Amino acid sequence: MAKTDIARRVYNHTWKLDPIVRSLLDTDFYKLLMLQMIWGMYPKVDATFSLINRTTSVRLADEIDEGELREQLDHARTLRFSKKEMIWLGGNNFYGRKQIFEPEFLAWLEGFRLPEYELSKRDGQYELTFSGAWMYTTLWEIPALAIINELRSRAAMRAFGPFALDVLYARAKSKMWAKTERLKALPGIRISDFGTRRRHSFLWQRWCVEALKEGIGEAFTGTSNVLLAMDNDLEALGTNAHELPMVFAALADSEK
Secondary structure (H helix, E strand, O other): OOOOOHHHHHHHOOOOOOOOOOOOOOOEHHHHHHHHHHHHHOOOOEEEEEOOOOOOOOOHHHHOOHHHHHHHHHHHHOOOOOHHHHHHHHHOOEOOEOOOOOHHHHHHHOOOOOOOOEEEEEOOEEEEEEEEEHHHHHHHHHHHHHHHHHHHHHHHOOOOOHHHHHHHHHHHHHHHHHHHHHHHOOOOOOEEEOOHHHOOOHHHHHHHHHHHHHHHHHHEEEEOEHHHHHHHOOOEOOOOOOHHHHHHHHHOOOOO
């Protein structure tokens, strides 16, 4: 795989659109596993996902430009699963099982599109919500968080020139590789990547995943990021999230 000049790409963010989310597979594997169950058993259930910034001292609406945020969210809504991605999902083994995804589900997924969103500002924070059928709104969770986090990273580095960015990422890579070497020295260790929703950027997550694969080999058991798993011939990891009991509790008879 060709290597990317991260510093140059980050610098280019300052003058042109560089989509943060470029594939619907740029999500956590358990979202697809849960989605198949939701699609099959709860197609008529509605659910709303909302962004909640627990660190209220960080005023996201002051740091992230609303126009840039809308541009990234709108771009994500244009994405569809590619033919290559559908073949990989349908033909790959996951957790030692073949055809973990039903053909009927994959046929539906092929036409999937992220639904509309609602965005406003209040007291220095963004109010970002996704409402509608659960089987559509659920896939907004990971890309929305990744977009918010990366836009904040870009805003923080906007004043950096290409040389300063090159030094910044050189130091970050050095620290990451030093940690990889320390991990390699630990017998029996197993490491997985689950960093998509809180990542600094897609390019940085990809570099870290590639570094772990190169540095610790089989001790790196895989990643939750489906796109990175596909591109790097790694195991896609994940089971289910607290999302399920939250919805089931809301649907349950309160007297029971």
